[in-house]
Amino acid sequence: MDALLFLTFAGIAVLCAINLILQTHPISSALSLVGVMGALAVLYLLLGGAFIAAVQLIVYAGAVMVLFLFVIMLLNAQAERTTSKPAIRAWVSVPLLFTFVILLASLIIQRAPAGAAVRFGEFTGGSVANVGRALFTTYLLPFEITSILILIAILGAIVLARKEI
Amino acid sequence: MPAEITQLLPAAVPLSWYLVLSAILFTLGVAGFLFRRNIITVFMSIELMLNAVNLTFVAFSYHLKQVDGHIFSFFVMVVAAAEATVGLAIILTVFKNRATLEIDEVSSMKL
Amino acid sequence: MNFYIVTLIKTGLVAAVLLTFCAYLVWIERKVLAHIQLRPGPYRVGPHGLLQPLSDLIKLVTKEGVIPANVNMFYYLLAPFLSVALALVSIAVIPFGPVVEVFGVKTQMGLTDLDIGVLVVLAMSSLGVYGMVIGGWASNSKYSLMGSLRSSAQMVSYELPMALAIVAPLLLVNTLSFREIVAAQEGFYFGVLPKWNIFAGPLPQAFSFLLFMIAAFAETNRVPFDLPEAETELVAGFHTEYSSTMFAAFFTAEYASITTICCVASLLFLGGWHPLWPAEYGSDFAPVALFLGAALILFFHGAQAVKARMWDRFTFPAFGVVMLGLAGLFLVPFLKPLLVPLFWFAAKTGLLIFVFIWIRGTLPRFRYDQLMRFAWLTLFPAAVVNLLVTGLAVALTTN
């Protein structure tokens, strides 16, 4: 059952990710990305991260991606026009990427802890209480600094969005 | 569930599957970065890479039975949100000034 | 497999009840609005227009589904589906009553109970934007596009105060599971005042409740925040180009989300299925008394029916008999533990839904800039302060 769920949602994630780079229209790409995020949220649930799954949906899918859609619609972005250029680039990039992913996967398989397996329900340390406790004790300083980061981001966005620039 | 499938699949998912999935998603993100020309799509590819990395964090959190990985992916999300805010604002500004979203047309620092 | 069967039964039951209720919510809304405006409302189709929803449904389904030119077909069709699906998902985590035993099967009233039920509702509500955004964009119409931009901005903005308003009572109960939230609100202060979150110590959450309800109005696009569907001023919104069943889907999604959010409000703030006063003082007989009273009023009106409405002479007493039957149901001993909590829960939710309709009949619409300013400059700071004060109160009283 675990494996089936994993394969289903991993498949959805990979398909959506491929769709993300194949679609020419940014809206389609954005919605594919939402699909990836949703699938990943389910995988997080399988990994015992209930809170992080919910946050993935609320923050990523519900806020960040809406922002993307927003901007795409605001700018009325159109589908990319095809050009003659990509042919050469693809000849270089595709093998490069294949090397990259194969190297990465082989390294992972070579070094992954032997026998480490994921069974649903074996780890329940990702509940809201646990995350909250870690966030407000061990990681209090980073957490507070994060708030400053967000403040700066808001200010930056406001400054950039002014008419004069 | 048919017995054949149950026997075909392992009872538990090896950790490396998650990690390889993460690697694949990351590579797809890189591919999106390299192949797409729309700035927004490129930006979304970056988000995809961040998501892939988050998956590793959560997977290792499971493996180590510690919550820290979740915290890290939480921070990644926060940073991604901040990045999206500023990045999209920059894209808006770029579009306002150059009337294009083609990344290759934004190759010089000045207008 | 027992689990799967029970779950399937429950799912079917909930879906049927919810969808029927959504349909009849339209009838209720029209009736209430009409009475607020001193009109009879739907009256022709069936007794007191009770078959009006059915005829509406037939009309919407049989109408021609116009698909405008040059729309992005896939997304155009996806949007209503997404809307209604996301609106219906949240109901899965909402419990309607305590754990009960029916025919020897012990089960909870409600589809499931997650540790993060509240977060799921929030997540679904934030994903609900996609239906609008995609629908507006795929319609290939500037009015739709503008409308969807408008409504998505509104939803994203009001999500924040809503989440903050939810967090405040959560601080008191210390859990995210709806069932445990309700369990924490059991009991009475001084034997009379219910320990609901709007009354509970250390800081009664009445203000949070107010904030939550305001944000809920905006989240469900209801008056006075119904910019997304302001037909008269803004050429409606994201669903301008939709018709037929797809329009019905958007419509259903809206009423489903109203129902969900009222359920959430009664669970979070109004003690869920706990009665308003203790059972020692006869709260179990409140439904009996209510339905009996309703029956009496119906009989009375039946007797008083005027010539212009001849059918009332028969329909009112008939409904009165139904009410008497309902009252009788609450007296059946083995149904009582099942129905009484359900009654209280339904009563609270129903009251909140009535408030939704009431407000619609009372208040005018916000202008868009007022709406956004209200969200960011009034509601959001108020929610933050409320959360901080609550947190302080909780921190000072624990330990």
Place this chain on the structure above:
Amino acid sequence: MHQLWLIPAFPLIGFLINGIAGRRMSKTAVNTAAIGSVLLSFLWVLKVLAGLGSLEDAYIERYFTWIQSGIVDVSFDFAVDRLSAVMLLVVTGIGLLIHIYATGYMSHEGGYYRFFAYMNLFMFFMLTLVLAANFLVLFVGWEGVGLCSYLLIGFYFHKKSAGDAGKKAFVVNRIGDFGFSLAMFLILVTFGSLDFARVFEKVGPMAVEHQAGVITLICLLLLVGAAGKSAQLPLYVWLPDAMEGPTPVSALIHAATMVTAGVYMVARSAPLFNHAPIALEVVAIVGLLTAVMSATIGLTQYDIKKVFAYSTVSQLGYMFLGLGVGAYDAGIFHVMTHAFFKALLFLGAGSVIHALAGEQDLRMMGGLRKKIPVTFLTLFCAAIAIAGVPPFSGFMSKDAILLAAHHHAPWMYWVGVVTAGMTAFYVFRAIFMCFFGTYRGTAHPHESPLSMTGPLAVLALLSLGGGYLDVPHYLAPVFGGEHAPHETSLVVISVLAGAAGILLALLFYVIKPGLADAVSRLTGKLYTLIYNKYFVDELYDAVIVHPTRDGSRALLWKGFDAGIIDGAVNGAGSLARMIGGGLRHMQSGYIRRYAAWVVLGAIVLLAAAAGMGGAR
């Protein structure tokens, strides 16, 4: 806890108030902050000392670990024992009086708030220095007072001479600090700690070094530091120039407190010095030489502040003599009495200068006795105190030193006696030239305000009666109680020397005013030599300053800096430009091309990792 940290904290707060907001504050407010903070500090000292009782042992307060690295483990501690108790009282008490005095003296000067901010900062550092429980905290205070000294000497920074004097003081002090730093490193290496308590505990059982050893070296290096701060040979040259600063500064920093920091430091390190008799001998000789040399210079100067400055150097020499002959208690006793009468001398001189609208030349004074009687009376008290007239304070402390010197080596006593005579002469010469005879100046003298004469009166009382505070007895637990036997004949001789000096001055400058010039003509070359301060400044200029400057210019600047460093920098620049010119073609501005490079780099790294195999 007695909250020792509050003692320096009060002046620091005063400094912060005046330093940050003083520009916008009224003079009254500045005064309140400046004097109030010092007053609070003084009262707190009294409270702490009252609370601590007899203080037989040092009382230590630990605050926090400051530096922890390897063998270096320094914490920020304050300590009080009887030695620092005396210093605390002197510093805060005299400091308070001088702050009050300064409100009158500085009332017409610009940069009023700045002056008081610096003064408060000085108080903070001085108190830190005195309270320090280890060498490093002491060094902080040490450097801090040096800084404040620099700032205050150069207070009239628009005057070039003032700026130069400040720089001179700073540079000369650096030489001393260099020695002090080396001494600290040696202490750390030798004893593994900088804590006074730990170091002295460890040095206790060690053998006394009759032959030069590491302790002797430490002590000599400490002496270098002390000589820099306390203006001893050969580093005394900055102090006379330091008189460019406002007179209250001269009184507080360059007479009463900071310059005695060296004495305090040597006394503080007494356990070390006790193990290095050679170093002690050097201390005594340096002190004696300084005393004699500066006393002779003092005989010939005409600037009233210069006279007192050389007098200060000379008296500091006395203190070192006291330390060197092992009479630490006498040295500290003299620090205290000297603080009283020398502060009084300077403040009185300041009052005179104030009365004469800035005139400092003795030849332009005279006959002021009637015009500024309070100043005259108080100055006269100071003069008889410093001249060693019994039974006033100077007599008490100076005799304690001289007796100890005689006990140690008789010749030192005799030189000391001669110096005492000269001291009496030059001080009374200044008094007579200033207050007797006829007025030779042009300004219209006027008595100073109460804020100035008040502190003068208090100091006068202290100068006269301060000798009865039996400091040596009080300090016995710190230094051990052996005293030189009392010999009445020696006392009589030194008193007679003082009396001779006074009478000679009376003869030269009151009875027969022309005689002084006659004598100076008679001695000719010698007089010129002394009048020009033995040409020490010129000597330093010729031997040290010029060669250094010329060498720096020729070798370091033209050769090393312009040639090698600039060459290297320019070369690096052009090299970078060359490489950049090549690499520029990679910087196409196409983001995706950059990303491709990044991917390539990642692949290389991954391949390397894979190539290493399963190495973890």
